[in-house]
Amino acid sequence: MEDSRIALPIGTTLDRYIKKKQDEFQFATGELSQLLRDIALAGKVVNREINKAGLINIVGAIGTQNVQGEDQQKLDVLANIRFTRALSKGGEACAVISEEDDEIVDLNNEGRYVIAIDPLDGSSNIDVNVSIGTIFSIFRRVTPVGSxxxxxxxxxxxxEQVAAGYLLYGSSTMLVYTTGHGVNGFTYEPSLGEYFLSHPNMSIPEQGKIYSINEGSYNSFPEPVKKYVEHCKESGHSARYIGSLVADFHRNLLKGGIYIYPQTAKDANGKLRLMYECNALAFIIEQAGGLASTGTQRILDIEPNELHQRVPFFVGSKDMVEKAESFFN
Structure with missing residues (x-):
């Protein structure tokens, strides 16, 4: 081995990076920094459970449904418990809303932040060993602390998000997040138990070559979506669809592309949830130079009216999203 390669530095840890960047937070009291650490820690625990899922009988459905009417997987429930417990013990969060809970989970009246989370997105793919993820949003509470x-x-x-991010549990585990000052990705090194900065200042190409959509539902797509899919084919774009939102989003963020989950005959308002899926990814993609839309409206401008509100979702490279929107116009 060459001398120049001996004892190479392994990079900046997540904890050190958060401390270094803390002054960029609008309310630099250290609480938001701790929230990000709490989420990162829970992600380590969930990553461990996922990696041994096939060995300890925690794959498959648990036999119940969540508020969405979807069959809950065993790891859905486990991940929800892990993240809620970590946020509760941390003390900075006053409430959590989750895909797995019907109502607001009230944690601590003294907390200053509200967390919206999809604890395990794409969990039906666990049984076939396909990448899955966690998506989270962080909001600063509006009412007085203590009430x-x-x-x-x-x-x-x-x-109004102050931070948002996702964890991707794949060939490696990554934490990607933004606090409104660009997007950075950290890869988990399991032997050291640390996340290291591996993807600084992430940005999405303005024009991509990938479109991600479930074409099995093509016949029930709105006409503008059908026309855009045909445009993608005529333009020689590649179809790539994993079926795990985080995985599809992450690939397109790195390589350029568009992810689409439109309204259909079955899901007239779309299927993805605004509060704990679309908002977070929209914040991230805009910080990375892309766009997120319902096809007719910017995602981040939507006034929510319920916890589990669904919306159509177009997210990715700027030119591709604008082109998709043009078919609606």
Whole structure:
């Protein structure tokens, strides 16, 4: 081995990076920094459970449905418990809303932040060993600290997010997040138990060559979506669809592309949830130079009216999203 390669530096840890960047937070009290650490820690625990899922009988459905009417997987429930417990013990969060819970989970009236989370996105892919993820949004509460949590604290527009991110559990585990000052990705090194900065200042190409959509539902797509899909084919774009939102989003973020989950005959308002899926990814993609839309409206401008609100979702490279929107116009 060449001398120049011996004891190469392994990079900046997540904890050190958060401390270094803390002054960029609008309210630099250290609480938001701790929230990000709490989420990162819970992600390590969930990553461990996922990696041994096939060995300890925690794959498959648990036999119940969540508020969405979807069959809950065993790891859905486990991940929800892990993240909620970590946020509760941290003390900075006053409430959590989750895909797996019907109502607001009230944690601590003294907390200053509200967390919206999809604890395990794409969990039906666990049984076939396909990449899955966690998506989270962080909002600053509106009502005074110490008072009971109110719906106004939770139902905020995506533009009010102070941080958002996702964890991707794949060939390697990554944490990608933004606090409104660009997007950075950290890869988990399991032997050291640390996340290291591996993808600084992430940006998405303005024009991509990938479109990600479930074409099995093509016949029930709105006409503008059908026309855009045909445009993609005529333009020689590649179809890539994993079926795990985080995985599809992450690939397109790195390589350029568009992810689409439109309204269909079955899901007239779309299927993806505004509060704990679309808002977070919209914040990230805009910080990376891309766009997120319903096809007719910017995602981050939507005024939410319920916890589990669904919306159509077009997210990715700027030119591709604008082109998709043009078919609606």
């Amino acid at each position: 009971p949590i109110q719906e106004i604290d939770v139902l905020q527009k995506g533009s």
